[in-house]
Amino acid sequence: MCCLTDSGKITTDVDTLRSEIRDKSVRVIDVRREVDYKQDHISTAVNLPLANLLSDDSPERVLKLVNSMGIDDETPVVVYDDTFGALASRVAWTLEYLGHSDVTLLETTYSHWKSLGLENDSALPEVQTREHSMKLHPEILATSDYLESAKTRDDVILIDNRERLNFLEQHIPGAISLPYRTLASNDKILRSKEDMKRLLDNRGITGDSEIITYCGSVGTLSGLAYYALKSAGLPNAKLYVRSFKEWKNLEKPTEKQEDANYWDLSAE
Amino acid sequence: MTISDLKQTVPDSVKPKINWSRIEEADDFAKTVKLFRQGKYDEDSFRRYRLQHGAYGTRMTSDYAMVRIKLPAGEIYPDQIEKISQLSEQYSIGSAHFSTRENIQLHWVILEDVSEIFRGLSEVGLTSREACGNSVRNVMCSPLSGVCPAEEFDSTPYALATARFFLRNPMAQNLPRKFKFNFTCCEKHGMVRMVDVGLIPQIREIDGLSQRGFKIFLGGGLGNRSFVGHQLEDFTPEEDLLYTSIAVMRIFDRLGDRKNLARNRMRYLVNDMGWDKFQNLVFKERAVVRATQSVITQLEVDKTPNVIKRPIQISNENGGETIPDGYARWLKTNTVKQTQEDYRSVFLTLEAGDITASQLHGLSDIIRNFSSEGMARSGFEQNLALRYVHEDDLPRLYSKLIEIGLAKSGALTMTAPIGCSGTTSCNLALTNSHRLAKEIQRKFLELKLDEDDDLSDASIKISGCPNSCAQHGIATLGFFGGGGRVGKDMYANYQMSIGGRSDGDTMLGQTLLRIPAKRIIPVILKVIEIFKANKKSDDTLKSWIHRVVNGNEDSEIKSLADIKKILEPLVIPPTIEEDPDFYLDYGSDTSYHTKTGKGECAA
Ligand code: HEM
Ligand code: SF4
Numbered sequence: 086m087c088c089l090t091d092s093g094k095i096t097t098d099v100d101t102l103r104s105e106i107r108d109k110s111v112r113v114i115d116v117r118r119e120v121d122y123k124q125d126h127i128s129t130a131v132n133l134p135l136a137n138l139l140s141d142d143s144p145e146r147v148l149k150l151v152n153s154m155g156i157d158d159e160t161p162v163v164v165y166d167d168t169f170g171a172l173a174s175r176v177a178w179t180l181e182y183l184g185h186s187d188v189t190l191l192e193t194t195y196s197h198w199k200s201l202g203l204e205n206d207s208a209l210p211e212v213q214t215r216e217h218s219m220k221l222h223p224e225i226l227a228t229s230d231y232l233e234s235a236k237t238r239d240d241v242i243l244i245d246n247r248e249r250l251n252f253l254e255q256h257i258p259g260a261i262s263l264p265y266r267t268l269a270s271n272d273k274i275l276r277s278k279e280d281m282k283r284l285l286d287n288r289g290i291t292g293d294s295e296i297i298t299y300c301g302s303v304g305t306l307s308g309l310a311y312y313a314l315k316s317a318g319l320p321n322a323k324l325y326v327r328s329f330k331e332w333k334n335l336e337k338p339t340e341k342q343e344d345a346n347y348w349d350l351s352a353e
Numbered sequence: 354m355t356i357s358d359l360k361q362t363v364p365d366s367v368k369p370k371i372n373w374s375r376i377e378e379a380d381d382f383a384k385t386v387k388l389f390r391q392g393k394y395d396e397d398s399f400r401r402y403r404l405q406h407g408a409y410g411t412r413m414t415s416d417y418a419m420v421r422i423k424l425p426a427g428e429i430y431p432d433q434i435e436k437i438s439q440l441s442e443q444y445s446i447g448s449a450h451f452s453t454r455e456n457i458q459l460h461w462v463i464l465e466d467v468s469e470i471f472r473g474l475s476e477v478g479l480t481s482r483e484a485c486g487n488s489v490r491n492v493m494c495s496p497l498s499g500v501c502p503a504e505e506f507d508s509t510p511y512a513l514a515t516a517r518f519f520l521r522n523p524m525a526q527n528l529p530r531k532f533k534f535n536f537t538c539c540e541k542h543g544m545v546r547m548v549d550v551g552l553i554p555q556i557r558e559i560d561g562l563s564q565r566g567f568k569i570f571l572g573g574g575l576g577n578r579s580f581v582g583h584q585l586e587d588f589t590p591e592e593d594l595l596y597t598s599i600a601v602m603r604i605f606d607r608l609g610d611r612k613n614l615a616r617n618r619m620r621y622l623v624n625d626m627g628w629d630k631f632q633n634l635v636f637k638e639r640a641v642v643r644a645t646q647s648v649i650t651q652l653e654v655d656k657t658p659n660v661i662k663r664p665i666q667i668s669n670e671n672g673g674e675t676i677p678d679g680y681a682r683w684l685k686t687n688t689v690k691q692t693q694e695d696y697r698s699v700f701l702t703l704e705a706g707d708i709t710a711s712q713l714h715g716l717s718d719i720i721r722n723f724s725s726e727g728m729a730r731s732g733f734e735q736n737l738a739l740r741y742v743h744e745d746d747l748p749r750l751y752s753k754l755i756e757i758g759l760a761k762s763g764a765l766t767m768t769a770p771i772g773c774s775g776t777t778s779c780n781l782a783l784t785n786s787h788r789l790a791k792e793i794q795r796k797f798l799e800l801k802l803d804e805d806d807d808l809s810d811a812s813i814k815i816s817g818c819p820n821s822c823a824q825h826g827i828a829t830l831g832f833f834g835g836g837g838r839v840g841k842d843m844y845a846n847y848q849m850s851i852g853g854r855s856d857g858d859t860m861l862g863q864t865l866l867r868i869p870a871k872r873i874i875p876v877i878l879k880v881i882e883i884f885k886a887n888k889k890s891d892d893t894l895k896s897w898i899h900r901v902v903n904g905n906e907d908s909e910i911k912s913l914a915d916i917k918k919i920l921e922p923l924v925i926p927p928t929i930e931e932d933p934d935f936y937l938d939y940g941s942d943t944s945y946h947t948k949t950g951k952g953e954c955a956a
Pocket of ligand 1: 452454
């Protein structure tokens with residue numbers, strides 16, 4: 086069974102990251118846009134804008150990126166963003182898929198880090214290229230074909246992490262709605278373990294079921310959900326990384342809430 | 354970069370005085386939902402339980418609920434608004450809805466998440482307990498109580514004390530039907546004759562001493578059949594407020610119809626029995642209540658005045674402030690002067706009561722920065738008021754409201770129609786009344802009708818079926834939805850009524866004619882045109898219609914029949930080939946058909 090880190094840790098708290106940065110024992114990845122990164126970032130962080138990763142996320146390319154960021158199999162990695170953890174999750178998941186076991190998410194966003202007055206600067210760190218191995222983890226990935234066959238099993242739970250109105254309008258048949266906003270608490274990208282467990286337990290998302298998450302397009306919101314599940318001690322999760330966008334392009338069946346004009350209740 | 358650059362200074366939040374919540378109810382609800390899903394709780398008892406805790410069913414599905422959060426006396430504090438913003442994004446559709454009875458509703462909530470909402474609400478002292486079901490519903494109070502120039506005293510503390518006394522009170526858990534209290538400030542601003550118990554504060558001089566009390570109205574209400582409430586007695590002193598309330602509820606509990614769900618509001622009991630008899634019973638019962646309360650029961654009325662403190666203003670960086678366009682229009686149509694010198698109450702224009710999570714978030718800071726009482730009050734018109742805003746701060750407030758898209762004008766005019774939820778979520782709905790209200794507002798603001806003084810005291814209210822949740826019966830122009838038909842093709846159609854009002858001359862609107870949904874805007878504009886052609890110089894639309902309805906008009910228009918004659922050509926349906934759009938309801942791109950599920954109004 087694959088686990089995010091050997092210790093089962095999903096997020097890294099602010100104090101721990103600060104001391105790891107001081108010890109130079111960590112590689113921090115900032116996944117925001119390059120202009121934002123250049124302005125300022127957590128001290129020592131390297132920049133991997135999500136768009137850059139997504140332009141080609143084949144394992145071969147990812148391996149090159151990882152090497153160029155000075156990450157080998159043993160390097161602890163912490164990823165952060167300013168988008169409530171969703172972009173960071175997608176990057177973390179990609180590393181995990183490649184076979185990197187020690188990757189965690191910063192427990193909070195960059196804005197919050199900054200608002201606490203913590204270390205940030207605009208310096209570009211010097212990075213020595215390293216050699217990472219490639220041991221893919223297909224068990225954390227769901228493709229559309231896999232999803233289609235898995236859906237027929239009744240021990241599989243499919244979770245849609247888009248906003249409620251989008252879900253009502255259209256979703257993959259059989260999915261349940263868990264909007265990504267539900268996963269966070271005030272300043273943290275994820276709720277506490279106990280809170281998360283209670284929420285999922287109320288929804289019947291428990292035990293050993295295989296759980297597949299998806300969202301609108303590239304697996305960011307659902308990436309966060311993937312980690313939320315793990316943080317609640319549900320290890321058997323997969324990310325449908327190409328998500329609803331692909332599903333629709335492939336013209337696979339969808340379902341909607343009929344006979345109600347819910348959009349007109351929205352104040353947007 | 355220093356810390357002070359990062360943190361904007363916002364004044365501290367004023368904290369609520371009363372905690373209405375009980376955290377245990379969240380756990381209990383979660384447990385009960387599980388048992389229900391496992392089939393260990395039967396459908397009917399579960400529904401009763403769910404409603405008692407403030408969760409309604411939703412249109413055409415048992416997976417979702419609507420959570421109705423009570424705002425007793427309409428009070429809402431900044432931290433509470435912020436929490437509701439968060440809850441709406443987490444568990445609802447990213448918007449919340451201000452209702453006509455000072456509740457906030459979250460729609461399309463997954464039943465299994467309702468308990469999480471309760472948990473969130475309990476962090477800020479709010480509850481949805483007894484917001485639905487056969488209980489004492491949210492106790493309302495005029496949003497102007499305490500600041501209204503015409504009021505004799507502020508009834509807010511009495512409304513809060515009444516809410517507190519009956520919430521979770523065993524005596525109010527299983528009434529024949531829902532039971533509503535409305536407190537107001539003065540004759541003009543309340544809706545005291547259209548509710549089970551309506552109260553207007555009064556001061557009376559007795560032997561040179563001034564004595565507080567109320568004018569109490571009983572047995573009014575709107576619905577499939579509507580009744581105007583009766584005044585109980587000249588003056589009810591404040592010590593008798595609770596005894597009278599208990600007495601009325603005991604009579605209703607004992608004699609109210611528990612079988613016939615369509616006729617079990619207290620107004621039917623009053624009507625069947627006759628007012629004189631009912632009135633006598635109340636006096637007798639009140640004497641019994643007074644004599645048999647072992648300990649003297651009194652409401653705990655907290656009369657300590659709220660602290661009024663103008664938030665410190667951080668002066669604008671560039672000094673000379675420019676006043677944004679539209680300010681004068683907004684000032685005129687959205688604000689009222691208070692009794693308190695230099696202060697105004699500012700009403701926010703929402704679209705049929707809807708507000709987004711991010712607007713709520715922005716609003717909480719605006720309240721902290723601009724309201725000298727540090728909270729807001731929800732109103733009767735699916736809206737919200739910020740009170741105690743200093744005159745000098747109004748232009749800056751207006752700019753801030755523009756930033757979050759809440760600076761639309763017209764809140765206190767006819768251009769802010771009420772629309773119930775209709776087919777957006779209600780099981781009984783026949784039409785999309787909610788969207789229609791928004792369409793009318795958008796069109797009328799575009800035409801700048803909010804600036805027309807002749808129209809400002811008129812109202813438009815639209816219900817999606819005859820049940821009157823939008824209170825169309827007391828609107829100057831009221832509408833309720835139904836279906837119309839040409840051959841086999843159906844279209845959304847509304848029954849229009851005219852001349853309703855809820856002030857000192859309360860009366861129900863008179864039925865005029867049926868108007869297809871897509872003809873309502875032209876019909877209203879036509880009514881305005883007829884009025885303009887025939888009005889006397891100081892008439893408003895409301896006063897003119899009042900004369901017509903009462904047969905006192907001497908222009909060309911002598912009666913409703915004359916108005917009807919002019920409108921009739923506008924409502925003739927085209928064929929579906931001529932105008933396919935006519936056959937689609939607002940907000941829908943598929944052909945119109947009526948479809949309803951099981952209603953829960955009676956539960
Ligand atoms: C036969 C069924 C129903 C009847 C007779 C009924 C009647 C009413 C009336 C008369 C009001 C006016 C408010 C007042 O009393 O001051 C009201 C309010 C309201 N009703 Fe209904 N209703 C029914 C069912 C429903 C249903 C199924 C829903 C949707 C779930 C609903 C939603 C509302 C809302 C949103 C309000 C606004 C006021 C509030 O906050 O309480 N009603 N209802
Ligand atoms: S008036 Fe009818 S459609 Fe509107 S909320 Fe009430 S029951 Fe529903």
